[in-house]
Structures are given as structure tokens and as C-alpha cells.
Amino acid sequence: xxxxxxxxxxxxxxTGGPSSRLASRLIGxxxxxxxxxxxxxxxxxxxxxxxxxxxxxxxxxxxxANGAMMLVLLGIIAYEVFKIVQARRRGRAGAKLHVxxxxxxxxxxxxxxxxxAVIASITLERGLDRWFSTxxxxxxxxxxxxxxxxxxxxxxxxxxDILAMGYDIGRxxxxxxxxxxxxxxxxxxxxxxxxxxxxxxxxxxxxIIERADLKTGGDFVAPSSGALKEVGESExxxxxxxxxxxxxAVLKLRGYDDAYLYVARPVDPRVVEQLxxxxxxxAEYASLQARRLGVQVAFALMxxxxxxxxxxxxxWIGLNFANRLVAPIRRLIGAxxxxxxxNLQVKxxxxxxxxxxxxxxxxxxxxxxxxxxxxxxxxxxRDVIDSRRRFxxxxxxxxxxxxxxVDPEGRISIVNRSAEKLIARTQSDILGRPLAAIVPExxxxxxxxxxxxxxxxxxxxxxxxxxxxxxxxxxxxxxxSAVAEHGYVATLDDITExxxxxxSSAWADVARRIAHEIKNPLTPIQLxxxxxxxxxxxxxxxxxxxxxxxxxxxxxxxxxxxxMVDEFSRFARMPKPVITSEDLADTVRQVVFLMRVxxxxxxxxxxxxxxxxxxxFDRRLISxxxxxxxxxxxxxxxxxxxxxxxRGRIKISAAREETDIVIDIIDNGTGLPKENRNRLLxxxxxxxxxxxxxxxxxxxxxxxxxxxxIELDDPPDGSGRGAWARLRFTAERVVNDETAVEIRKAAxxx
Amino acid sequence: xxxxxxxxxxxxxxxxxxxxxxQDEGHGARTAKNSDEALAAVAARRPSLVFLDIxxxxxxxxxLQLLAAxxxxxxxxxxxxxxxxxxxxxxxxxxxxxxxxxxxxxxKADRLVLVASRSLETFxxxxxx
Numbered sequence: 099x100x101x102x103x104x105x106x107x108x109x110x111x112x113t114g115g116p117s118s119r120l121a122s123r124l125i126g127x128x129x130x131x132x133x134x135x136x137x138x139x140x141x142x143x144x145x146x147x148x149x150x151x152x153x154x155x156x157x158x159x160x161x162x163a164n165g166a167m168m169l170v171l172l173g174i175i176a177y178e179v180f181k182i183v184q185a186r187r188r189g190r191a192g193a194k195l196h197v198x199x200x201x202x203x204x205x206x207x208x209x210x211x212x213x214x215a216v217i218a219s220i221t222l223e224r225g226l227d228r229w230f231s232t233x234x235x236x237x238x239x240x241x242x243x244x245x246x247x248x249x250x251x252x253x254x255x256x257x258x259d260i261l262a263m264g265y266d267i268g269r270x271x272x273x274x275x276x277x278x279x280x281x282x283x284x285x286x287x288x289x290x291x292x293x294x295x296x297x298x299x300x301x302x303x304x305x306i307i308e309r310a311d312l313k314t315g316g317d318f319v320a321p322s323s324g325a326l327k328e329v330g331e332s333e334x335x336x337x338x339x340x341x342x343x344x345x346x347a348v349l350k351l352r353g354y355d356d357a358y359l360y361v362a363r364p365v366d367p368r369v370v371e372q373l374x375x376x377x378x379x380x381a382e383y384a385s386l387q388a389r390r391l392g393v394q395v396a397f398a399l400m401x402x403x404x405x406x407x408x409x410x411x412x413x414w415i416g417l418n419f420a421n422r423l424v425a426p427i428r429r430l431i432g433a434x435x436x437x438x439x440x441n442l443q444v445k446x447x448x449x450x451x452x453x454x455x456x457x458x459x460x461x462x463x464x465x466x467x468x469x470x471x472x473x474x475x476x477x478x479x480r481d482v483i484d485s486r487r488r489f490x491x492x493x494x495x496x497x498x499x500x501x502x503x504v505d506p507e508g509r510i511s512i513v514n515r516s517a518e519k520l521i522a523r524t525q526s527d528i529l530g531r532p533l534a535a536i537v538p539e540x541x542x543x544x545x546x547x548x549x550x551x552x553x554x555x556x557x558x559x560x561x562x563x564x565x566x567x568x569x570x571x572x573x574x575x576x577x578x579s580a581v582a583e584h585g586y587v588a589t590l591d592d593i594t595e596x597x598x599x600x601x602s603s604a605w606a607d608v609a610r611r612i613a614h615e616i617k618n619p620l621t622p623i624q625l626x627x628x629x630x631x632x633x634x635x636x637x638x639x640x641x642x643x644x645x646x647x648x649x650x651x652x653x654x655x656x657x658x659x660x661x662m663v664d665e666f667s668r669f670a671r672m673p674k675p676v677i678t679s680e681d682l683a684d685t686v687r688q689v690v691f692l693m694r695v696x697x698x699x700x701x702x703x704x705x706x707x708x709x710x711x712x713x714x715f716d717r718r719l720i721s722x723x724x725x726x727x728x729x730x731x732x733x734x735x736x737x738x739x740x741x742x743x744x745r746g747r748i749k750i751s752a753a754r755e756e757t758d759i760v761i762d763i764i765d766n767g768t769g770l771p772k773e774n775r776n777r778l779l780x781x782x783x784x785x786x787x788x789x790x791x792x793x794x795x796x797x798x799x800x801x802x803x804x805x806x807x808i809e810l811d812d813p814p815d816g817s818g819r820g821a822w823a824r825l826r827f828t829a830e831r832v833v834n835d836e837t838a839v840e841i842r843k844a845a846x847x848x
Numbered sequence: 849x850x851x852x853x854x855x856x857x858x859x860x861x862x863x864x865x866x867x868x869x870x871q872d873e874g875h876g877a878r879t880a881k882n883s884d885e886a887l888a889a890v891a892a893r894r895p896s897l898v899f900l901d902i903x904x905x906x907x908x909x910x911x912l913q914l915l916a917a918x919x920x921x922x923x924x925x926x927x928x929x930x931x932x933x934x935x936x937x938x939x940x941x942x943x944x945x946x947x948x949x950x951x952x953x954x955x956k957a958d959r960l961v962l963v964a965s966r967s968l969e970t971f972x973x974x975x976x977x
Contacts (some may be wrong), residue, residue: 618932618953621953622862624957625869629865629872632957
């Protein structure tokens with residue numbers, strides 16, 4: 099009986115209360131125990147080992163009881179199997195294994211039992227049974243034949259005797275009628291001759307007419323009157339009288355009216371008993387033979403029922419064992435499923451009685467715990483890395499230096515905000531693209547970093563983006579990694595200001611020295627020349643004009659040199675600004691007024707966002723800066739060939755941008771050179787033949803001192819010619835009303 | 849006219865040139881290259897005007913100290929300071945100390961002559977008054 103046959107069972111609820119579960123748990127063992135007990139009792143009863151006689155009723159009762167037990171077992175097993183099947187349908191963990199184990203146990207329990215039963219019955223049927231039954235029948239039949247032959251011989255003898263005796267008595271009628279005494283003697287003689295202990299003459303009504311008294315011993319059994327009527331004159335009736343252990347014969351006497359001869363001769367009582375027993379045996383045997391099929395069926399049924407009980411018990415035990423075996427495995431599988439879905443909190447309950455499986459469960463628990471610990475460690479490590487990454491990102495985002503990450507293939511992997519600004523590209527644009535294509539200026543350094551073995555490669559590059567030229571200090575650092583393939587990190591520091599400051603400072607130093615060293619010899623040179631002219635111009639008669647021209651040239655050149663040196667020293671000795679509350683609008687106006695006077699041919703427009711425009715700055719320095727810029731503008735306008743110029747125009751506007759003050763000076767002069775534009779701010783860089791190159795440098799320094807800068811560009815309207823200078827400096831807005839009032843008053847006084 | 853001008857300058861070229869130009873104009877001129885010589889010259893004969901360089905290299909006293917020393921003995925003596933480049937502030941403070949005027953290097957011969965004659969005239973007038 100395999101489980102596969104019982105798969106198709108109707109589905110039903112498995113759930114039940116704890117009491118019913120307990121009952122169902124108890125009902126199994128109890129039923130199995132009862133069934134086995136009933137099987138044993140049946141066996142004992144059938145084998146006759148009990149006082150109970152195995153009558154038909156007993157047997158059928160036992161059979162019924164066994165059948166009932168079998169049905170109960172079948173029900174329990176069906177219920178168990180149903181549970182398993184249901185579990186399998188639900189896809190419960192280990193259900194397949196359960197089914198297989200149950201099937202295996204059932205097969206192992208059932209097949210040998212069935213096989214053994216079949217072999218045993220066949221062996222008995224074919225061997226012993228047949229052998230014994232034929233012999234027994236022969237013996238029984240032979241003994242019956244012998245007994246009957248013996249009796250038949252007696253009957254034949256007594257038949258002969260009675261016939262002869264009847265004939266003789268018939269002839270002796272006259273003697274019977276005449277002499278009864280003699281007849282009696284004759285009868286006695288007849289009886290003794292023929293060896294008949296009993297010889298009687300009886301009438302039809304069984305009354306005795308005459309009897310021979312050879313032997314009085316022994317009972318006389320009268321024949322039945324009915325039997326007498328059928329007795330003929332020539333054929334006697336012979337009967338074996340078992341109780342009297344005699345053979346009797348009756349014959350109608352010829353020549354007599356209603357007279358019968360009745361003789362009896364005793365036979366060997368053992369023969370009679372033997373015959374009787376044999377006859378009984380034969381009869382019993384025959385009846386047995388007749389009931390044989392029924393008995394066989396009953397026994398077969400009994401055997402089947404008992405066998406089924408044992409088998410079902412075995413199946414149930416197998417089921418239970420499978421349940422016990424599978425339960426921990428099922429728990430393990432369930433837990434493993436949970437683990438596979440990511441739940442590492444699962445613990446398999448461990449029952450010490452489960453042996454190796456308990457150990458397996460413990461190992462499993464250890465494993466999950468280890469996994470959990472490791473996962474927690476990983477999570478923690480990830481959190482740490484995450485926070486570190488966030489920190490790094492925050493640092494990168496906040497860093498003033500531009501940072502560009504480059505992967506081993508030279509592609510950009512990370513760009514921070516400062517770097518975006520420096521290279522004037524957005525991160526989304528350039529991620530994953532080759533650095534050399536995006537920032538070609540960095541390519542040589544990257545190559546050096548990639549080919550070289552040193553960890554740090556640095557250098558300075560000049561990069562022009564968005565119209566602004568910047569000096570960048572670049573460092574390529576190798577990522578610290580054990581892997582041969584590794585990326586690089588480029589750090590870009592905008593050192594434009596620093597470079598400018600360094601240059602300014604260097605030039606200030608140079609200017610101071612030059613001022614000192616040049617001015618010294620200038621005085622004697624000039625004085626010498628002048629003295630020559632004063633003293634000897636009147637004396638020289640030959641070509642006095644040449645003499646005067648030469649001395650004049652010397653004096654004039656010295657004058658030029660002096661002017662230049664003066665500018666140097668002014669630049670070098672730039673005073674620290676004295677920041678006070680001033681009105682920017684008025685400052686601009688005043689400067690412009692002076693410039694208008696100096697350059698009546700140029701239109702100078704002024705536009706201020708506020709008037710007055712209170713701010714904090716050094717009026718003298720800002721005026722100087724403005725003057726320098728406007729002077730440059732007028733010079734640029736003057737440099738334009740007159741036929742192209744039209745009308746010289748300078749537009750000045752002052753406005754606020756957040757906390758900054760922005761003054762734009764836009765002219766339509768020759769404009770600025772495209773290259774090295776930012777170097778114009780350096781001292782001694784000039785585009786003009788006679789320029790000292792200090793004008794813009796001084797402006798730059800003044801704005802620097804005010805926390806600002808100068809920006810040089812082409813004019814915003816795109817007219818093609820001209821320059822746009824933007825002075826920007828931080829000037830706190832004056833919110834103090836008193837100061838504002840003072841400024842206003844000062845402005846109105848003026 | 850017997851003007852006697854003392855020129856104090858550490859640079860020989862300038863010293864001689866200034867003296868020469870003034871002599872060309874008819875002034876009497878003496879020279880001194882440091883404070884000791886200057887004080888000695890003043891002590892030997894009181895000059896009518898002193899041209900004093902502010903910066904005196906290799907001198908015990910610098911120009912301002914020398915000015916003070918001269919002014920202490922001869923408060924009436926006019927002293928014109930010769931200021932080097934980049935130290936006009938010093939020249940201004942020299943005026944406060946009693947100097948009559950200053951000329952800034954590099955100066956022109958005309959200005960030198962002008963300053964000399966003007967200061968001589970002023971002090972001559974002052975003495976007459």
C-alpha cells in the first residue's frame with residue numbers, strides 16, 4: 099500500500115483545537131494497540147490455545163471485530179495520508195520527502211508481509227496439505243472397507259445359516275404340529291449345529307412361538323414389526339444390531355402361518371466398535387470435505403484481516419516514524435526557506451532526542467547566527483562607508499579646489515562643484531568622457547601621471563574658459579589601491595589671484611628698487627646736461643643748435659625716466675586704503691568731470707543706480723582707479739584711426755550687486771587684446787607704446803585692497819570694437835542714517 | 849655779492865654739480881660729504897645758505913639730525929633740504945623742524961638756482977628787517 103494510491107483525497111481543514119489534536123495523537127497508538135491485540139487474540143483463539151471453542155459464531159465475531167479494527171486503522175492512516183497530501187498541496191516544506199519516506203516505509207512494511215503470506219500459504223497448500231489429506235482419506239476409507247467386508251461376511255454366513263435353518267424347520271412342520279418337545283429339540287439342534295446363540299420362532303406380532311435355548315446369556319433384541327412384514331420366505335432380512343453387538347436375520351417360515359425365524363449371532367464387539375468409529379470418521383471426513391471451501395474462505399479471510407491489521411499497524415508506525423523523521427527536516431527546510439528570503443532571525447527549535455538532526459539544526463542555527471553577525475557587520479561597515487562617502491562628498495562639494503576623479507582609462511569619474519566652475523562644464527555633461535577631450539590642458543599631466551611611477555605629479559597650467567583666463571595649479575594623485583589598475587585624482591587650485599598677487603608683489607619690490615637706483619643717477623645726469631647748456635651754450639660758436647638740442651634731449655629723456663620712475667614708486671608705495679563712508683555717485687561724477695575737461699572730444703555718460711549712493715570705500719584710491727580706467731579708455735579711443743572712430747564714447751554705470759558695488763566702464767576704443775588678457779593687470783604689461791603698464795596694475799591693486807577685482811571683457815552689446823572694464827568691490831551698504839544724512843548734506847553743499 | 853652756500857650731499861657728483869651750477873650763477877659754494885664735515889664747515893664759517901641732503905650715506909648724523917644740529921647753533925641759517933625719491937614725507941617733516949624749503953630729486957638746474965636765490969633773498973631781507 100503506497101501513498102501514491104491515496105493521493106486523491108478530498109481536501110479538508112486540518113486545523114483543530116488542542117484537545118482534538120491531542121485526541122488525534124492518542125487515537126493512533128490506541129487503535130494500533132487494540133488492533134494488534136485483537137489480531138493476537140484471534141490467532142490464539144483459532145489455534146485453540148484458549149478455552150474458547152472456535153465455533154462458527156466465535157469465529158465470525160472475531161472476524162467482525164478484526165474487520166472493525168482494520169477499518170479504524172485504515173481511517174487513521176487515510177487521515178494521516180490526507181494530512182501529508184494536503185501539506186504537499188500547500189507546498190509545505192519537506193512534504194515531498196515526507197511522502198517518499200512514508201511510501202518507502204509502507205512498501206517496506208507491506209511487501210515482505212504480503213510476500214511471506216503468499217509463499218507460506220502456497221507452500222502449505224502444495225506440500226503438506228495435499229500430502230496429508232490424500233493419505234488420511236485412504237486410511238479412513240480402507241478401514242471402513244475392511245470393517246464392512248467383515249460384517250458382510252458375517253451377514254453372508256448368517257444368511258446361509260438362516261436359509262438352511264428355515265428350510266429344515268419348514269420340513270419339520272409335521273413335527274411342530276405333532277410333537278412340540280421334539281421340535282424344540284430339533285430347533286436346539288439346528289441352532290447349535292449352525293452356531294447360532296439365538297434362534298427364535300416368532301409371530302408377526304413379535305410374540306415368541308418357540309425358541310432355542312442354547313445360550314441364555316445375552317440380550318435378545320426383538321426385531322421391529324414393520325420389518326417383519328417385508329420379510330419374504332426366500333430372502334431373509336439381515337441387520338447389524340450395534341447395541342447388542344450382534345448380527346440378526348429374519349426369515350418367513352414356509353409351511354407355517356404367520357411364523358418367522360429370527361436368528362442372531364454375536365460378532366466381535368471391537369469389530370463393531372471399529373466399524374462404528376470408522377463410519378463416523380468417514381462421515382465426518384465427508385462432511386468436512388463438503389465444508390472445506392467455506393472453512394478455507396473463513397481462514398483466508400481471518401488471515402487476511404489479521405495480516406491487514408499487522409500491515410496497517412506497520413504502515414501507521416512507519417507513518418509516525420516518518421513524521422518524526424521529517425519534522426526536524428521540515429523545520430530545517432522551512433527555516434532555510436526563510437533564510438533564503440532574507441530573514442536571518444530564524445531559529446530552528448532543537449530537541450535533544452532527534453540526534454543527528456538536532457545537531458544539524460544546531461549547526462544551522464550557528465550558521466544563521468554567523469550569517470546574521472556577518473551581515474550586521476557588513477551593514478555597519480556599509481553605514482560607516484556611507485557616512486564616510488557622504489563626508490567625502492560634502493568635503494568635495496565644499497572644497498574650494500576643483501577635484502576631478504579619473505578612472506584608469508582616463509575617463510572622468512567624479513567632478514566637484516569647484517571643478518565644474520573651473521572647467522565651465524556641468525557634471526552630467528562630462529561624466530564618463532575622456533579627460534583629455536574635456537580638458538586638453540590636463541592631458542600632458544595625466545599622461546605623465548599614468549606613465550610615471552611617482553605618486554604625485556604636479557604642475558601649473560593656464561586655461562581659458564568662458565572668456566576668463568585662469569592659472570591653475572594641478573596635482574595628479576594616484577588612488578591608493580593594491581590593484582594595478584587604479585584611478586587618479588586631479589586637484590585644481592585656482593591660483594590666478596595668487597599668481598597676480600605674487601607678480602604684483604614682485605613688481606612692487608622691483609619698482610621700489612628701480613625707483614631708488616634709477617632716480618639717483620638721474621639727478622647728476624640732468625644737472626650735468628643743464629649745466630653744460632647754461633654755461634656753454636653762449637660760448638659755443640659752431641653749431642650751437644646741435645649742442646642745445648643734445649642737452650635738451652638728455653634733459654627730456656631724464657624727465658621721461660623720472661615720470662616713469664614716479665609711477666613705479668606710486669605703484670610700489672601704494673598706501674593702505676582708508677575706508678570711510680562716502681558717496682560713490684559723487685565720486686564718479688567728480689572723476690568724470692575732470693576727465694570731461696581733459697577730453698572734450700569724448701562723450702562720457704554717467705549712470706548711477708542710486709544718487710547719492712552711500713558705501714564704504716577709500717575715495718582717493720577709487721577715484722584714482724576710475725581715473726586710470728577712464729584715462730585708458732580715452733587713450734584707446736584716441737588710438738582709433740579718426741576715419742573709423744566717429745564719436746568717442748565712454749559709458750560709465752555704477753550699480754549694486756548684492757553686497758558688491760559694480761562700476762562698468764565701456765568704451766568704443768581699440769579694445770583689448772584677445773590673448774594674455776588677464777596679464778594686462780600685471781605691472782609693466784601694456785599695449786601702448788608709451789605706457790608704463792602700471793595703470794591697470796594700480797587699479798587691480800586698489801580693487802584688491804577693497805576686496806574686489808577688475809574684470810576685462812569685450813563690450814556687452816557685441817559692437818565689435820571697444821572694451822568693457824568692470825570694477826567690482828565689496829562695499830558695505832551704509833545703513834546708518836546719520837552717515838547717509840551727512841553724505842547727502844555734503845553732496846548738497848557741493 | 850658774497851653769498852656762501854654749503855652743499856651737504858654724500859654723492860660726490862651731485863655735490864660738485866650743485867656747487868658748480870651755483871658757482872656759475874655767481875654764488876660762493878662749499879661742499880661737505882657728511883655730517884662731521886658739514887658741522888666743521890659751518891663752525892669754520894657760517895654759510896649764508898645750506899643745501900642738505902636728507903639721506904646721508906656714511907655719515908654720523910643723517911640729514912634730519914644734522915638739520916637739528918645746525919638749527920640749534922644757527923637758528924637763523926636757512927636750510928634747503930634735498931629730498932630723495934620717495935621720501936617727500938621726510939621733507940615735510942624737515943620743514944616742521946625748521947628747514948626753509950626742499951627740492952626733490954631729480955631737480956632741474958633752474959629750480960635749484962631759483963630756490964637758492966629766493967632763500968638767500970628772503971634771509972637777506974629778514975636780516976635787514
